[in-house]
Amino acid sequence: MIITEPSSQNDFELYYNLRWRILRKPWNQPKGSEKDELEVKSIHVMVCNEDRIPIGVGRAHFNSNEEAQIRYMAVEDEWQGKGIGSMILSYLEEKIKERGAKNIILNARDLAIKFYEKHGYEIVKEAHTLFDVIPHYKMTKKIAATLNLPKRKV
8 A cells, every 4th residue: 555645647537536426426416526726736546556546535725724624534334443534634644743733633434433533533523414414523633842952962
C-alpha cells in the first residue's frame, strides 16, 4: 500500500469515483455530487493498492488560517477496520499542522463517531442530516503546533 496525493488525471478520476461510490451512490446521488467548489484549494490524499488503485481517500481544506476542515473520508468496504482511515487522517492532520492551523473540524456520520473519537476528536453538537437519513455531528480537535527548534547539544 502507498499513501499519496493524486497527481494525474487518472488518479483524480479514480479518487473521485471512490468518493462517489462510497459516499453518494448508495443514496442515489448523481456523479458530480461528490465534489464541491473547494476541490482546487484542498489537500487530497489516497491510499492505494500495488496497482495504484485507491482503496481509501480523504480531503482537507482551510476555513481560515486557524481552522481546517476534513471532508469526504471514504474507505472501500473490504478495507475498513484495517488502518486505512487512520493513515488518511494522520496524513491530513500532518499537512494541516504544517500549514499552521490550530483547530480541525469535521462533520462525522453517526457510524464514524467512534473512529474520530479514537483519534482525539470531540463532538461539539449535532450537525445536518444528509439526504434526510444520515445524521452528522460536528466534531473538533485542537492540534499543537510543531516547533522546529534546533537541538541543544548536551
